[in-house]
Amino acid sequence: MTAASEGARIRLLIADDQALVRGALGALLELEPDLTVVGMASDGAEALRLAEELRPDVCLMDIQMPGMDGVEATRRVRAASPTTQILIVTTFARPGYLRSALDAGASGFIVKDTPAEQLAEAVRRVHRGVRVLDPVLAADSLFDGANPLSERERQVLRLAEDGRSAAAVAAEVFLSAGTVRNHLSAAIGKTGAANRAQAVRIALDKGWI
Template sequence: MIRLLIADDQALVRGALSALLALEPDIDVVAEVGRGDEVLAAAMETHPDVALLDIEMPGIDGIAAAAAVRERMPSCRVIIVTTFGRPGYLRRAMQAGASGFVVKDTPAAQLADAVRRVSQGLRVVDPSLAADSLAQGESPLTERETDVLSVARAGGSISDISRILHLSEGTVRNHLSSIIGKTGARNRADAARIAEENGWL
């Protein structure tokens, strides 16, 4: 039996995934959680073979949860399941150690097959998303620029950003200017929107 953990903040989606996958003769759903920051504790308690994680969850997102699970429980493989088929998300998920990346409208039989394949040590990636990711390339933002834009996205002022990230205000302004230039945005709010749409944040 493949022991499966499911994490999705939408109870209806979580319940549907659980019910559908539990119908498979070789899959046993051992845990269901609704927050990203509950994933690791549930995994440590139930020892799943595969964790099926949504990206957008409260607490921490599915990509951060995937990284935590892979670090603490390397025997547990991770599949990211998302409504948002953004190429940047795919790249970030793979960098976090995910073995699979599928979109939520994947038919149940295909999702069950993805769980089986990942549990055997294979990778499973939505083909159109993989092609988009290769065409788009890497995020143009540096790690520090990504940090700055993440804080700016929450509505932080220059002084807020500099305090939170321990940078001078001049450095923050330089980073924001670089971010706006690299994304072709009109302002930092537009840069945050572009980065989110591409899955860079």
């Protein structure tokens, strides 16, 4: 049973780093007689803080946000507020993101151009404990394979995305430059890339980082 009693309005938290998106989602959902927005967050850390404070029934979570991303925020919100169901609402329709989000504890994954009535129904369904997945992404994820990268490989690839050197990445993650190069080399091999830049692009396209 979630925080809302039977017949009560479903209490929502919206987490998205774009103010216009937060406002639009909130305005649309507030039109529904059984839904109410109790909080809005601009990043994953704020989503976690508000989830702990407000204990919403459902959190609509973006994937790509500054600092703590939506996948990590999902994992932490579920740990801090187990009755809060997570519905990922994102522009980034990538099978790898869907897999990562579900592994982190999300109950649903839909894209932002979902019609308003379908979005509201998705909220109601995850509140009832039903899993809601974008059908195209769900089908794609069956054929795209699981994320082959380890957590450390994902970390160093994300940091290497802007072209910084292995030494610079090493300083940030408190590893030796040689160890970072080993992780990068492993990531290049697992993605089938020719070099580090290509490995980053492939991992981003598949939603692995």
